[in-house]
Amino acid sequence: MKVLHVNNVANVPVGLVEGLRKIGIDASLYQPYTGINTSGKLSKLKVVSNRIADVRALRSKIARERYDIVHIHYAFFGMLGVLGGYPYWLHCHGTDIRRNLYHPLFKTVTKISLDRAERVFYSTPDLKIHAEKARADAMFIPNPIRTELFEPRGFEGTGNKVLLISRIDKIKGIDVAFRALERVKKDNPELQIDALTWGPDLDRFKDCGFVNFIPKMTHEELARLIPNYRVVVGQFELGIMGMSEMESMACARPVVCHFEYQDWYTEAPPLALAKTEDEIVERVEELLEKPDLCEELGFAGREWVVKYHDYVAVAERLAKLYAGG
Template sequence: MTWDFLPLASPESWKGGRLAPAKKALTGAQWLSRLALESHSHDIVHLHSAGVLRHARFALRRYVLHCHGTDVRVQQYLPAWSAAVRTGLRQAEAVFYSTPDLAEHILPHRSDAEYLPVPVDMSLLPRWTPTERPRVVFASRWGHDKGGAAQLDAAERIVAAAGSGAEMIGLDWGPMAEEARRRGVQLIERQDRAGYMSMLASAWAVVGQSTGMIGSSELEALGIGAPLVMSVPLPLYASAPPPVLGSSAEGAADAVAALVRGELPHNPQMGQEYVAARHGVAGALAQVLDTYTTVLAKRG
């Protein structure tokens, strides 16, 4: 199949002094023009993130919408975004959502929306190669949408439990990053994809977000084979529990400490098999193509 990818306009292209507003307007106009033009040469426009609808709706007549989290969990409840997000949900030809918690935010507007588990291409993941010195990696940005206070509490407990012999690494990303630093996490600059995957692969333990959800980073950690620790229960995964450790801030701290001391055996294959079975790209592609076929048939 022939397909093309149109990335969002980069803020880097309009930074700079008094001309910044004009540059931003020009960049946005060029992006919308290209989106409008290319939408006429493709059978399907698959739009990622309902937040993009705030602008993209001016250039699109029809589209399939793919919701990923913050767009419907946070942005749709903000006055500046709400109308665009909710109208976009109702007008989309089809709607996908990436994690099970999003159902309550989407189904009231689109009862036919489909849960499409985050696909992970196992062939692109590095092999789990933990560092010689124990290393704990916090996978998420530091913010309310990733668990906020609960994430900081878990980090503090984990730092204390693991001891000074372990390296605690997190991303310098998010409004709560400085507070994470104060609680003992060493923050490093955001990585490109290869660097980030390498960081996950180097971990003795990867600490996931504190939302009760398993996002892309957590799934990639499992696919790599690294031990994944979650500081909150995962009730929406009860029918098919993922092979994670923890389920509370105290439990997460205990699990990380045991991993760092080498007292907790770990089988990388369990996480890899879980991801391959429930988040493989072949299954996701089949579901997407089936929906595309239904969308095209409805057009008549």
């Protein structure tokens, strides 16, 4: 079987492609043009021109390479398949249906992309209601975590380091996270709080003074970084775990975040649950004070991710669907 994944969203396709290769499937990843600079007439024309060229290039590649499955990521990118005239499977990841399915500018192309797809997948529990509204047969596929890359490496950090792993984005609940972490810092002046330099709301927080911002890094560098923190802080708005939270769990680090879907899995994920500012402060400070609890929660999280989100297991599940199972 020969499979092409299109558009790398949050490194999910990377994990799926690697997992499929592990089980003997000829899988590869194609990155289409994603430029969105529309300032000025010439820039707008360039975007349109590049997208048209990309549709043609991808269509030619698919015809030449004779793929059995074309698996496209991010809902409105399904238009590549619609315009290219080939069958495709469509994988939804978040804003692409949570917002775009109702957005005046994007809802039409999103709906067409979903309607024309052979199969539709969604990646987090909160997307079920949106995906099934458009496609009653939409199916949940767990996000693949590369558990051989994100693994416990031996805790080499000190007891006073916290990592905010979430993207600096309002939709991730970043405002309540920063308010809580500022209080934690005041209670623990020696504490080092780090965050990654990425996200649309970065400018609002980059000069806050109590957080050290680390330059954005590769996935491999991130896997080496995470194990050196006592506590990892995730997102608090949508009630879900993203790739970053689960990658941190795979590194056996305790994760503080808001998760609403405790019944989604046979076993609830072992998280330090929090939503409000007070709850976040309480959970982080409790973990800082109790190293044994950190290790217990961290290794339980690692076992849970391996059981429910290991990239090879997810790839095996996907391969059965590709084969008609």
